[in-house]
Amino acid sequence: MDVMQRSNLLESACLFPPPLGLKLSYGTAGFRADASILQSTMFRMGILAALRSLKTHSVIGLMITASHNKVSDNGVKIADPCGGMLSQHWEPFSDQLANAPDPQTLLLLIVEFVKKENIPFDGAFTAEILLGRDTRPSGESLLEAAKQGVRSIVGAVAHDMGILTTPQLHWMVRARNKGLKATESDYFEQLLSSFRCLMDLIPNESKMDEIEDKLIVDGANGVGGEKLEVIKKMLSGLVIEVHNTGKEGGILNEGVGADFVQKEKVVPHGFGSNHAGIRCASLDGDADRLVYFSVASNSSNKIDLVDGDKILSLFAVFIKEQLSILEGDMKGNNNYKARLGVVQTAYANGASTDYLKHLGLEVVLTPTGVKYLHARAAQYDIGIYFEANGHGTILFSEHYLSWLEAKHTELSSISQGSELQKAALRLLAVSKLINQAVGDALSGLLLVEAILRHMGWSIHNWNELYQDLPSRQLKVKVADRTAVVTANAETVVMSPPGLQEAINSEIAKCIKGRSFVRPSGTEDVVRVYAEASTEEEADSLANSVAELVDRFLGVGST
Numbered sequence: 396m397d398v399m400q401r402s403n404l405l406e407s408a409c410l411f412p413p414p415l416g417l418k419l420s421y422g423t424a425g426f427r428a429d430a431s432i433l434q435s436t437m438f439r440m441g442i443l444a445a446l447r448s449l450k451t452h453s454v455i456g457l458m459i460t461a462s463h464n465k466v467s468d469n470g471v472k473i474a475d476p477c478g479g480m481l482s483q484h485w486e487p488f489s490d491q492l493a494n495a496p497d498p499q500t501l502l503l504l505i506v507e508f509v510k511k512e513n514i515p516f517d518g519a520f521t522a523e524i525l526l527g528r529d530t531r532p533s534g535e536s537l538l539e540a541a542k543q544g545v546r547s548i549v550g551a552v553a554h555d556m557g558i559l560t561t562p563q564l565h566w567m568v569r570a571r572n573k574g575l576k577a578t579e580s581d582y583f584e585q586l587l588s589s590f591r592c593l594m595d596l597i598p599n600e601s602k603m604d605e606i607e608d609k610l611i612v613d614g615a616n617g618v619g620g621e622k623l624e625v626i627k628k629m630l631s632g633l634v635i636e637v638h639n640t641g642k643e644g645g646i647l648n649e650g651v652g653a654d655f656v657q658k659e660k661v662v663p664h665g666f667g668s669n670h671a672g673i674r675c676a677s678l679d680g681d682a683d684r685l686v687y688f689s690v691a692s693n694s695s696n697k698i699d700l701v702d703g704d705k706i707l708s709l710f711a712v713f714i715k716e717q718l719s720i721l722e723g724d725m726k727g728n729n730n731y732k733a734r735l736g737v738v739q740t741a742y743a744n745g746a747s748t749d750y751l752k753h754l755g756l757e758v759v760l761t762p763t764g765v766k767y768l769h770a771r772a773a774q775y776d777i778g779i780y781f782e783a784n785g786h787g788t789i790l791f792s793e794h795y796l797s798w799l800e801a802k803h804t805e806l807s808s809i810s811q812g813s814e815l816q817k818a819a820l821r822l823l824a825v826s827k828l829i830n831q832a833v834g835d836a837l838s839g840l841l842l843v844e845a846i847l848r849h850m851g852w853s854i855h856n857w858n859e860l861y862q863d864l865p866s867r868q869l870k871v872k873v874a875d876r877t878a879v880v881t882a883n884a885e886t887v888v889m890s891p892p893g894l895q896e897a898i899n900s901e902i903a904k905c906i907k908g909r910s911f912v913r914p915s916g917t918e919d920v921v922r923v924y925a926e927a928s929t930e931e932e933a934d935s936l937a938n939s940v941a942e943l944v945d946r947f948l949g950v951g952s953t
């Protein structure tokens with residue numbers, strides 16, 4: 396780094412002093428905090444994104460969003476060259492950058508890191524960053540800060556991609572680095588053409604008349620509703636009605652959205668008994684989460700929730716069906732058996748895990764956070780991962796996709812129109828429809844809709860795949876949430892000592908009881924999860940465990 400670069404960094408860093416007395420952490424999915432204190436973090440993540448671009452010789456993404464958090468919060472996450480989350484290897488550096496107390500310390504950190512990582516500053520490669528933001532009002536000024544961060548690295552270029560869903564930005568980064576078409580209209584075109592392909596391949600005998608044409612979507616008053624309005628206009632064979640688009644004056648994530656619906660298990664604002672029986676879906680604030688629900692027929696505000704676990708199960712059943720067609724009667728020489736795997740977290744409903752195992756699938760658990768699930772799912776030919784909250788996707792390995800392409804070509808020449816050829820084509824269409832970079836509510840929604848029609852299933856048929864065990868989630872505010880240390884994909888507390896034993900004795904009082912606690916990576920709380928055979932037991936288990944957390948770590952304790 397030459398003198399000009401150093402003075403450029405120092406000068407611009409002076410314009411973005413960090414908030415005093417606050418420790419920021421990259422967390423489960425980037426930095427999140429009250430938007431008013433994030434200017435310096437945005438600026439510094441702009442720098443980090445530019446350094447990452449230089450290091451990887453690739454286009455990098457920077458997304459300004461706080462997903463399902465309240466509207467006054469905002470946040471930032473970085474998309475790596477493959478479109479996935481920032482390499483965990485760089486997270487400690489991003490924490491250090493965000494927390495550097497003054498411009499000199501910041502510069503020193505950068506100089507040391509550039510040396511350690513061998514980041515080329517020879518001008519041979521132009522760092523390029525794609526910036527996106529959700530609909531939060533704070534997004535615009537935070538975007539400016541991020542841009543200035545990018546530009547404080549001499550020669551780096553920042554492209555403002557405007558208001559996007561998080562998965563759109565990740566998709567664009569991945570497409571750019573693969574040399575593919577990467578604009579927003581290319582994204583829509585890919586989704587719609589692969590959706591059409593799946594719809595055209597629906598077997599004639601599917602009982603489509605049992606399925607309501609109409610789907611009502613809660614857009615969380617965020618970016619997803621806005622984008623769905625675009626998709627809607629280009630669709631045929633599916634009627635979508637979008638509520639909570641944000642244009643009717645509703646507030647982002649307030650009483651609406653996938654997080655609210657999944658955690659509270661009640662109807663979002665704007666939905667009521669007049670929607671009873673109709674298929675409904677809910678997106679979160681940045682449209683990377685999707686849950687379905689139907690409104691209970693009595694006049695209460697209760698819903699029948701179809702969560703991420705059930706979306707995963709629907710996808711798994713469909714993929715498994717296509718694989719057995721393809722692998723059951725292998726014609727030709729080029730035969731191969733795909734390794735199909737399913738990845739969940741401890742939040743997955745126990746009934747879903749049992750169901751998936753009964754299907755004969757390999758199911759593994761990882762800690763919470765898409766970065767862990769994604770990495771694990773990428774180890775299979777086809778890896779399906781979902782968090783119960785509705786964040787997930789299906790990954791196809793490059794190796795498997797090349798095989799599938801070749802197989803499809805072969806089948807097209809020897810048995811055009813055969814069931815085998817159709818199964819291969821369906822799998823190829825799924826790989827194009829479903830976002831390969833990150834969980835994507837819009838592409839997930841289109842895939843659910845296509846599969847329900849393929850199966851001839853109503854939302855009720857789908858929901859009956861298995862019966863969820865009653866579950867309850869609570870949050871406990873503690874003095875220091877980092878005092879909770881967990882192991883075994885967060886299912887066991889290692890510290891503070893004695894807490895796990897105390898939780899175990901509460902679990903032992905319930906039938907089918909299961910409970911665990913972990914520090915949140917996005918909020919300053921410890922989360923409690925409990926499930927059991929009845930609502931009452933699940934509630935009481937969650938409450939007792941929350942009391943234990945409070946007793947061991949409560950606000951007053953140290």
Ligand code: NG1
Nearest residue numbers: 423424763764782784915916917918
């Ligand atoms: P934390 O706050 O670490 O629990 C939450 C979700 C994660 C993930 C991230 C990022 C739950 C219990 N946790 O993380 O699954 O989606 O937000 O958005 O839903």
Ligand code: ZN
Nearest residue numbers: 462679681683
């Ligand atoms: Zn989100």
